Every structure is written in structure tokens, then in C-alpha cells.
Amino acid sequence: MQNLFAEQLEALRADSLDRHLREIGGAQGPEIEVAGRRLVNFSSNDYLGLANDSRLRGAAISAINKFGVGAGASRLVSGTQTPHLRLECALAKWKGTEGALCFGSGYAAALGTIPALVIKNDVVLLDKLCHASLIDGAKLSGAVLRVFPHNHMGKLERHLEWARREYAGKRILVVTESVFSMDGDHAPLRDLVELKKRFGALLLLDEAHAVGVIGPNGRGLAVQENLNDDVDVQMGTLSKALGASGGYICGSRDLIEWLINRARSFVYSTAPPPGIAAAALAAVEFIASPEGEERRLLLQERIKLLRDLFLSLDVGRFNSANKRPTPNPPSQGYGAAGARRSTLNENAGSAIFPWIVGDEQAALDFASALQSGGFLVPAIRYPTVAKGTARLRITVTAAHQEDQIRALFEAIRKMTKHE
């Protein structure tokens, strides 16, 4: 047994695909200490700098004082504590849906929700770049699974025709993300809604990297595009821009009631700690407030700064086959594997800047050179992204100072030899 794992690990190392944990001795923030060294942190999804915010901490502490630490059991068994209900009311109001339901994580939300929506002989159509949680949820459902090339509406249309023909009378679920987690580009939501309506399919939109970042008061892509009522299932996480932890589903009252009955990761898992729900509620209230909108606009300024800096290099498009040692610097809206540009890329406004290097070891080398320069930027490799599309994933937050962003840009400019 032990030998088996040693061999498997050795194979990972040989392919530069081994992963390791790094210890962080303090809170998340624009600077963190790694192995005794302060680094400017461009690795986290804490887009609004809320993970260590005093409002969230205060809310968590008072809720712990009143409700204790553990939730005791599943919400259907031990009863639902007030912070969870208040959070769900606030989420539904903020997202403009009839109801909301919280899960222990975004991953658990996907794993519980998709199998509650479709079963064997139904069909799930997934964007190629969908997050692992969506893929796993789709697999677990036992439905027939088809993947369409990233944001390729023509291919999705053909899959829909095929599904209607071959699985007549069955349910079809289209699954995609509003802002893609490793590329930072958007789904063409208007086209998706047109297709899903034409074919009578359901649409699940994962807004994990959109909420708190795009749309008025950070309400995400569906609200920004005025398509809130056309997205059947809006998924998201409380763990990124919202700075806390947990996942959620927003949608109709009936959908939420169905999930309370049928989403196994909800029914068979202990409720999230009430202190975390209270912190997430504080985050939603903050983001929905004028001060929260100001914070989001500050994030948009930071995003624009980095985008303008990279654009000033006048680089060409990313190329999936780009394995040169001095790749083009990062840009937004050019997905992996020759992705079609989505319609919204010009004003994408996403905080994710992928710097696609191609080669796995090259990505690790760039990450370690940046770390020596005082920056934490993660190398993202297979299986998180396709083989040969390894990248550095830079995330900008509202908590970064302008000079930190300029310094990162200078470091990358030197490394890519755009002098």
C-alpha cells in the first residue's frame, strides 16, 4: 500500500504536478506571512478584503456568544438557528429571488443541488471550464453528461437539439459559471437564456466569482444583465468576496423547498456554525450598503489599474499552445485552449488575471521567482486546468494598494522581458 502511494507521488513529482501546503501564521489579507517572510498576496478570492473585516469578526463573536460554536445536527433534525434564517432572507433580498438556502460550502451546494434537479436519463450540459464541484455534482446525479466547448453557444445548441431528440420528455439542465474561476472571463448569459428557453431546459449559473465583484451592489451577472428571473438556479459561495464560508442556492420558493427535502448535502450534513452564518450575514449587509458599493467600485479601480498596465504592453492574444519560456503577460478574457471570447469581455471587470504559461514546470518557476520578489501568486496546473495550459492566477482585491499592484506589474514585466 505505502509503496503504491510513494510511486504515485513520484509520478506526480516527475510531471511537476505535485502539490504542497504552505503554513500561514495569520489572517488573510493583502499581505501575508509565509515561512517567516511577508508577501504581497495576489492569491486569494477575498476580493473585497472582508475575510478579516471587523464587522464580520464582531458578528461572528456575538453570534458565538449567543448561539455557541457548533450547530448540533442537520437543520432538519436539531432545528434551524436564527442566524441561518436571517442570512437566507438577506441573500434572497440581495439577489432578488424568492428564496435562498445555505450549505456548508459551495462545493456541497453543487454536490447536493445538481442530483436533486436531474436523475438517470435526464441530461446535463456543462461548459468545458466548469468548476470541479459542478462536474462532480453532475456525475453524482447519474444523468447523461455532455460537455460543450467553453462559451460555445453553437455547440450548446446542437447538444440541446440532440438531447431533445434522444431524451424526449426528459429534463435538461445547462450548467455554467458567470465568471470563470481560472480564466476570469464571462459566460454569454443573454445567449444562454435564449437557448435554455427555446429548448425548455433549466439553467444553473454558478456566480462564485461574480458576486461582490460585478453587478449593482455586487449582485452578480444575472442581476447586471437583468436576467434574474430567467436563471432557474443561482449558485454562489459565501467564502470568496463575502469573506466567510459556506455555499448558497438562490431561486424560487418551490426550488428552495425541494432542496430542503432532497439535497443530500443539506439533509445529511450538520448545519454550518451559527457564527459563520452571522459573519456571512454581516458581509451581505455590508455589500448591499452604499459603503459596500464604494468598496466594490474601489475593487473595480484596482482591476482597471492592473488591466491598463498589462494592456500598455500591447501584447497579443493568449495562445493555448504557448509554451515559450517568456510568455505573454496576463490579460483578461482569453480563456484556455483557444476559447472564444465571450461577449462581455471588453468590460469584464473580473478580478482574475490568468497568465497562461503553458508548461507546468515553467509556471512553478515563475511562481517561485515572484515569491523571491515578495509576491504570492499561485501556479495553477492540471487537473485544475487542462494539461499544457498551466498558469499563474493573479487575483486583485480592493484591499491592495496601488503601489503593490504596480510593483507586481514591474516584476512580471521584467520576467517577460518587455523592457
Ligand SMILES: *Cc1c(COP(=O)(O)O)cnc(C)c1O
Ligand atoms: C470556489 C468555487 C466553488 C466552491 O465554493 P467553496 O465555498 O469554496 O466550496 C464552486 N464553484 C466555483 C466556480 C468556485 O470557484
